[in-house]
Amino acid sequence: MAVHGRYLGFADKPMVAVDILRVRGGKLVEHWDVVQEEVPADKTPTGNPMFPVR
Numbered sequence: 001m002a003v004h005g006r007y008l009g010f011a012d013k014p015m016v017a018v019d020i021l022r023v024r025g026g027k028l029v030e031h032w033d034v035v036q037e038e039v040p041a042d043k044t045p046t047g048n049p050m051f052p053v054r
Contacts, residue, residue, distance in 0.1 A: 006038065006051040014038040016051050 001023060007015045016038045022030040041049040 004051070007035075011037065014051075 001021045003019045003021070005017050005019075007017060014037070015035055017033060017035040020032040021028060038050050041047055044050065
């Protein structure tokens with residue numbers, strides 16, 4: 001399972017995070033996460049935003 005989110009108010013810039021969870025038998029057995037400053041779309045190689053806002 002993975003959860004992707006955009007967080008505002010914790011740092012000077014918006015932060016984007018992903019949490020990756022492995023569940024076995026209804027119990028959490030592993031967890032990984034990555035958090036980084038959001039990169040503006042005009043600074044990404046593809047021109048796409050890291051976290052599309054709808």
